[in-house]
Amino acid sequence: MTKIRYYGTGTIPGFESGELPGRLIVLEGTDGVGRSTQVALLHEWLEANGYAVTQTSLARSSLVGPGLTRAKQGHTLGDSTLNLFYATDFADRLEKEIIPALRAGFVCLTDRYIYSIIARARVRGVDPDWLKNLFGFAIVPDMIFYLEAGLEQLIPRVLSGEGFDYWESGMDVLRGDDIYANWRIYQTQLLEQFRVIGQEYKFTHVDANRSVHEIFTDLRRRLKPILKGMRPAV
Amino acid sequence: MATLPDGTLLPGRLFVVEGIDGSGKSTQLDLLHKWLVSEGYLVVFTEWNSSPLVRRTTQRGKRDRLLTPLTFSLIHAADLADRMERQVIPALKAGAIVLADRYIYTAFARDGARGLAGQWVRRVYSFAVRPTVAFYFQMPLDEALQRILVGRPELKWYEAGMDLNLSPDPYECFRLFQQRILKQYEAMVEEFGLTVIDATRPLVQQQQQVRALLTPHLHHLQKSTPSPWRQVLTREGLYGRYLHTTPEPKEEP
Numbered sequence: 155m156t157k158i159r160y161y162g163t164g165t166i167p168g169f170e171s172g173e174l175p176g177r178l179i180v181l182e183g184t185d186g187v188g189r190s191t192q193v194a195l196l197h198e199w200l201e202a203n204g205y206a207v208t209q210t211s212l213a214r215s216s217l218v219g220p221g222l223t224r225a226k227q228g229h230t231l232g233d234s235t236l237n238l239f240y241a242t243d244f245a246d247r248l249e250k251e252i253i254p255a256l257r258a259g260f261v262c263l264t265d266r267y268i269y270s271i272i273a274r275a276r277v278r279g280v281d282p283d284w285l286k287n288l289f290g291f292a293i294v295p296d297m298i299f300y301l302e303a304g305l306e307q308l309i310p311r312v313l314s315g316e317g318f319d320y321w322e323s324g325m326d327v328l329r330g331d332d333i334y335a336n337w338r339i340y341q342t343q344l345l346e347q348f349r350v351i352g353q354e355y356k357f358t359h360v361d362a363n364r365s366v367h368e369i370f371t372d373l374r375r376r377l378k379p380i381l382k383g384m385r386p387a388v
Numbered sequence: 389m390a391t392l393p394d395g396t397l398l399p400g401r402l403f404v405v406e407g408i409d410g411s412g413k414s415t416q417l418d419l420l421h422k423w424l425v426s427e428g429y430l431v432v433f434t435e436w437n438s439s440p441l442v443r444r445t446t447q448r449g450k451r452d453r454l455l456t457p458l459t460f461s462l463i464h465a466a467d468l469a470d471r472m473e474r475q476v477i478p479a480l481k482a483g484a485i486v487l488a489d490r491y492i493y494t495a496f497a498r499d500g501a502r503g504l505a506g507q508w509v510r511r512v513y514s515f516a517v518r519p520t521v522a523f524y525f526q527m528p529l530d531e532a533l534q535r536i537l538v539g540r541p542e543l544k545w546y547e548a549g550m551d552l553n554l555s556p557d558p559y560e561c562f563r564l565f566q567q568r569i570l571k572q573y574e575a576m577v578e579e580f581g582l583t584v585i586d587a588t589r590p591l592v593q594q595q596q597q598v599r600a601l602l603t604p605h606l607h608h609l610q611k612s613t614p615s616p617w618r619q620v621l622t623r624e625g626l627y628g629r630y631l632h633t634t635p636e637p638k639e640e641p
Contacts, residue, residue, distance in 0.1 A: 167457045167503035217445065217454045232473035234515045235442070238466035245458045287511040291458060
């Protein structure tokens with residue numbers, strides 16, 4: 155059993171306290187660091203070993219997902235609005251997916267949590283205290299893996315993936331139209347914010363400059379103590 | 389003056405009306421709006437829950453009953469934030485009068501009634517401009533209910549507070565929900581220094597009181613260029629309530 159702990163004052167009516175038998179595992183990190191690959195591998199590995207697993211990711215809730223995609227296409231949202239939109243989306247997933255899964259005893263693998271939202275907002279100059287209060291309704295995960303790699307390692311991965319994304323290059327905040335140069339500047343700022351946030355929220359650092367297999371092995375090793383008693387004894 | 393959260397003074401003025409459903413605040417704001425326009429002020433009107441970007445999500449959430457107290461609170465904050473950034477702040481910077489039908493106090497009252505922590509909600513809304521004057525139209529619950537429920541209109545799910553399971557009967561649930569909201573409002577009068585208007589008085593007297601309270605705040609404001617028919621309205625003391633269907637006459641070149 156994990157006792158529910160909130161970052162701020164408990165503000166979810168109906169979920170104020172209690173214990174949840176599941177485990178909340180978060181993978182964080184910047185663009186191209188390989189989060190989704192590791193989430194997919196962990197999901198399969200955990201299931202193959204008899205654990206009950208669910209997966210969630212950012213900006214995909216049934217409530218806000220479509221509205222958020224639409225709003226981002228127009229590039230028209232201001233900072234407070236966008237963060238409140240993200241917060242709504244996150245709250246929806248927390249209440250409708252994550253907490254029920256944890257209550258049912260699942261291992262809940264989450265590709266990004268509030269930290270990505272906070273980091274991107276802090277780069278844009280949003281008041282850190284306001285953000286901290288806003289996400290005070292978030293429950294504290296059992297483990298936060300922060301996948302960290304240098305920019306030079308990330309570039310080939312981004313290029314062989316979806317390429318340089320408008321938002322991940324900070325094109326809304328930086329001047330000029332050089333998406334490569336802006337991506338470098340923006341990601342450097344983002345890494346700096348993650349460093350600060352990581353200390354505050356106690357990230358577990360994972361060196362993501364290594365091969366996919368090495369990272370996977372490392373994550374598995376660190377997960378084991380947390381998953382104790384989670385597997386049905388045959 | 390209206391004040392940004394960081395203390396910056398904006399040349400415009402922000403006047404807001406608050407109160408429970410049925411208190412008559414929207415009628416009073418409407419009268420005020422027409423008067424200010426006829427006096428030649430530049431007036432921008434903004435309404436609770438009306439951001440074009442956010443509204444579709446809110447509407448869907450309400451229709452499909454997807455909203456919990458937490459997401460209900462956050463999506464309304466997103467709505468105000470969008471209007472604040474794109475409508476209210478630019479207008480105040482330009483020296484206009486902004487009239488808001490419901491403001492942050494509506495959120496504090498409703499979210500509080502839904503059981504969210506008051507301090508948390510207040511900090512979420514700390515991005516909002518501090519109003520020049522916030523009017524609270526005070527009315528006893530029974531009188532407000534009588535006005536709203538005459539003819540037994542169909543109450544919407546969230547409007548009636550049905551998400552709180554206070555009662556299986558929508559009318560009884562609405563009454564209990566409004567009672568909670570009223571309690572929240574009453575506590576905020578002192579907390580935020582709301583200007584109380586006795587909403588049981590005759591409509592015209594309330595309007596006179598509101599205008600008298602506003603007048604000291606109306607100096608050094610942007611005035612709109614009067615159009616030919618606006619001048620007629622001012623001279624004749626008319627609102628021009630049927631003119632909106634008529635296109636504005638073009639100035640002679």
